[in-house]
Amino acid sequence: xxxxxxxxxxxxxxxxxxxxxxxxxxxxxxxxxxxxxxxxxxxxxxxxxxxxxxxxxxxxxxxxxxxxxxxxxxxxxxxxxxxxxxxxxxxxxxxxxxxxxxxxxxxxxxxxxx
Amino acid sequence: xxxxxxxxxxxxxxxxxxxxxxxxxxxxxxxxxxxxxxxxxxxxxxxxxxxxxxxxxxxxxxxxxxxxxxxxxxxxxxxxxxxxxxxxxxxxxxxxxxxxxxxxxxxxxxxxxxxx
Numbered sequence: 001x002x003x004x005x006x007x008x009x010x011x012x013x014x015x016x017x018x019x020x021x022x023x024x025x026x027x028x029x030x031x032x033x034x035x036x037x038x039x040x041x042x043x044x045x046x047x048x049x050x051x052x053x054x055x056x057x058x059x060x061x062x063x064x065x066x067x068x069x070x071x072x073x074x075x076x077x078x079x080x081x082x083x084x085x086x087x088x089x090x091x092x093x094x095x096x097x098x099x100x101x102x103x104x105x106x107x108x109x110x111x112x113x114x
Numbered sequence: 115x116x117x118x119x120x121x122x123x124x125x126x127x128x129x130x131x132x133x134x135x136x137x138x139x140x141x142x143x144x145x146x147x148x149x150x151x152x153x154x155x156x157x158x159x160x161x162x163x164x165x166x167x168x169x170x171x172x173x174x175x176x177x178x179x180x181x182x183x184x185x186x187x188x189x190x191x192x193x194x195x196x197x198x199x200x201x202x203x204x205x206x207x208x209x210x211x212x213x214x215x216x217x218x219x220x221x222x223x224x225x226x227x228x229x230x
Contacts, residue, residue, distance in 0.1 A: 036221075041223070043207075043221035043222050043223045043224055044157070044205070044207075044219075045221070046218055046220075090157070092156075102159060102219070104156030104157045104158070106154070106155055107155070107156050
C-alpha cells in the first residue's frame with residue numbers, strides 16, 4: 001500500500017518570499033501524485049498533478065512541483081507568496097494498481113505574514 | 115458547471131444519536147467518494163462508489179457507518195449511533211472516471227459534525 005508524509009506541520013512565510021512544501025511518498029511503482037489546497041471552511045482544490053512525463057509540473061495559482069523518483073519526493077514550490085496563499089496544503093498519492101485510491105498526507109498549514 | 119453539493123454544512127448531535135449527510139456530485143461523474151477529515155489530519159477515504167456499486171469500503175466502520183448511492187447519482191452517508199470520535203468534517207468528492215487513480219477529484223465544501 002502507498003503512503004505519503006508531509007514533514008512540516010506548519011510553515012510561516014513572509015509575503016513575497018518563496019515557499020517550498022515537502023512531500024515524500026512510499027510506493028513500489030510510479031505513483032500518481034497530487035497537491036491540493038484547502039482554504040478555511042472550503043473543500044479541497046486541486047493545484048496540480050503528476051502522472052508521467054516531464055517531472056516539473058505547473059499548476060494553478062503560480063505553483064509548481066517537481067517529481068524526484070530517486071528521493072521519492074514531490075515538493076511544491078511558489079517563487080513569491082501572496083497573502084491569499086495562506087491555507088492548508090495536502091499532498092496525495094494514488095496507486096496505479098487501484099481504482100482511484102488516494103492516500104492524503106497530514107497536511108502543512110501555511111501562514112503568510114505581511 | 116455546478117460543483118459538488120453537500121448538506122447540511124454543520125450538524126451538532128449528542129452521542130448515540132444518528133445523523134445523515136447528503137451529497138450531490140457533479141453531473142455525469144461516475145465516481146463518488148466520502149472522506150472523513152479529523153481536525154489536524156488529512157482526509158481519510160471512507161467509501162468509494164463507481165456508479166451505484168461500492169469499489170472500496172475497507173476503512174468504513176461498518177458497525178455504525180453506512181452509505182448508499184441508489185441511482186448512481188446522489189449519495190447519503192449515515193452514522194448510527196454516533197460516538198465522540200466521529201466529530202470531523204465529512205467531505206464528498208466526485209470524478210468523471212477513476213480507473214487506476216487518474217480521475218481528478220472535485221470536492222464539496224464538507225459537513226462539519228460535532229458530537230457532544
